[in-house]
Amino acid sequence: MIRISKHIVPKGYTGITLFPFVFLKAVHLKNNKILVNHEKIHLKQQIELLILPFYVWYVLEFFIRLLQYKTWRLAYVNISFEREAYVNEKQLEYLKNRPFWAFLKYLSK
Template sequence: MVIISKYLVPRGYIGITIFPFIFLKYYNLKSSPVLMNHEKIHMRQQLELLVIPFYIFYTIEFVIRLIQYKKWYLAYQNISFEREAYYKEKDLNYLKSRPFWSFVSYL
């Protein structure tokens, strides 16, 4: 389910997925197939890890990357979940053939 709210999406981002919702900052973003695919990849990742463990792993990896890179955005971009989503967001058929736990190869 997609929810449009500029107040629920953190500053500096245009979308965020918190199972089972995709929050977008603006309504017109809903028509972006690349952005929607990116967020759906995150939805699949969350389901594979049974939601709560996804957020635990995401947070731990973010902290590690922040220590490693010392810059917020660079740390964010290098989280394995984000690397997979950014790398495959333009492949609109990716989720049809995505192997289980595919994000592991992006560690």
Template sequence: MALFPFILVKEQTSKNDQVLINHERIHLRQQAELLVLPFYVLYLLNYVINLIHYRDHNSAYLNIIFEREAFKNEADLEYPGKRKFFAFLRYF
């Protein structure tokens, strides 16, 4: 979980999972762009709208625009450094 400016993991072994850490680094960039608090407001709002639309937690979560960007690019370890500002907007 990314909680600006930290990445929090449940298990010690997760610290070595490069894809997971990269996924969370993408979220840190998103949070920084939106000055943190608006990120959480938009994240929650997008989740609630998705939950109404999909009527399923997993589908609602996976279709949050911030998660769509992070999941699509998590395996590209160079992505956070080359990511354009507000790149999550492409995932509406």
């Protein structure tokens, strides 16, 4: 379910997925199929990990990546969940054939 909220979406980002919602910064972003697909990939990841463990894993991996890469942006884009979403966001049919726990393929780097 897509919601619009410039207050929930962090500064510098256009969307965030907090199960069961996808929050976008502005109404016109609903038409951005790539962004919406990216966020739907996160919904699938959250469901696979039973929601709460997803957030724990996400935060832990972010801090590990921050130690590894030393910058916020590099840490963020190298989280396995983000890597999977960015690599596949343009494949609008990706979720129809996505393997279970596909994000694990993006863990190593």
